[in-house]
Amino acid sequence: MDYPAHGLKLEILKRIEDLVASDRVQTASALIDAALAILVQEFPADLDASDRRLVQENYPQATDELVAARAMSEQGVVTALALGIQMGTIAIDYSPLSHTPEMERDVALPTDAVRPLVQVCEHLFDKAAQVGLSAFGMATLMTGTATREAVARGVHPMKLARPLLEAVGNALEPNAPMTQAEHDEGAIRALRDRFGVSREAAKRTYARVKRNH
Numbered sequence: 586m587d588y589p590a591h592g593l594k595l596e597i598l599k600r601i602e603d604l605v606a607s608d609r610v611q612t613a614s615a616l617i618d619a620a621l622a623i624l625v626q627e628f629p630a631d632l633d634a635s636d637r638r639l640v641q642e643n644y645p646q647a648t649d650e651l652v653a654a655r656a657m658s659e660q661g662v663v664t665a666l667a668l669g670i671q672m673g674t675i676a677i678d679y680s681p682l683s684h685t686p687e688m689e690r691d692v693a694l695p696t697d698a699v700r701p702l703v704q705v706c707e708h709l710f711d712k713a714a715q716v717g718l719s720a721f722g723m724a725t726l727m728t729g730t731a732t733r734e735a736v737a738r739g740v741h742p743m744k745l746a747r748p749l750l751e752a753v754g755n756a757l758e759p760n761a762p763m764t765q766a767e768h769d770e771g772a773i774r775a776l777r778d779r780f781g782v783s784r785e786a787a788k789r790t791y792a793r794v795k796r797n798h
Contacts, residue, residue, distance in 0.1 A: 625654065628662075631658070632656055673750050728749075
């Protein structure tokens with residue numbers, strides 16, 4: 586397996602062999618924190634007093650020192666999320682627990698059978714607005730309810746991780762146009778080879794990963 590960042594990964598692992606040997610999980614966690622610190626350097630935030638107040642409402646424990654160490658520009662946050670999606674997608678692609686044979690049957694359903702369900706979901710947003718619930722609140726309610734109900738009906742959490750990760754990616758780029766390159770087998774193969782992911786993962790994440798790397 587080889588891709589542009591593969592050599593760099595091997596070099597990093599070589600340099601931290603002693604740390605990895607002492608505690609693999611703790612070292613992996615520290616590397617994630619270090620990656621965020623690097624992104625902060627690349628995408629520093631320019632926050633005014635109002636922005637800082639909002640950050641502290643998000644996370645009341647956010648001291649000035651933590652804000653300086655962790656706050657990023659919007660582009661930085663998008664990049665961090667894209668990297669997180671990439672890591673999560675790789676992890677679930679290589680787990681048999683995430684295999685979804687149900688998808689083949691679901692996709693085979695006629696459009697006319699599925700369209701009413703989509704319309705019901707859309708109608709719920711209108712109903713939510715009528716009772717004063719925000720679109721954000723409705724999305725949160727639907728996501729939580731759907732996830733809990735699916736688990737209660739026997740869907741493994743690893744399977745649910747896939748659409749949840751994809752939903753985050755779609756939220757970041759809601760109006761991203763579908764290009765011909767996204768359907769080009771050569772482009773999909775190049776992305777797969779570059780990041781060492783499965784073909785299906787490359788096909789699903791082509792647009793967002795390509796723009797952030």
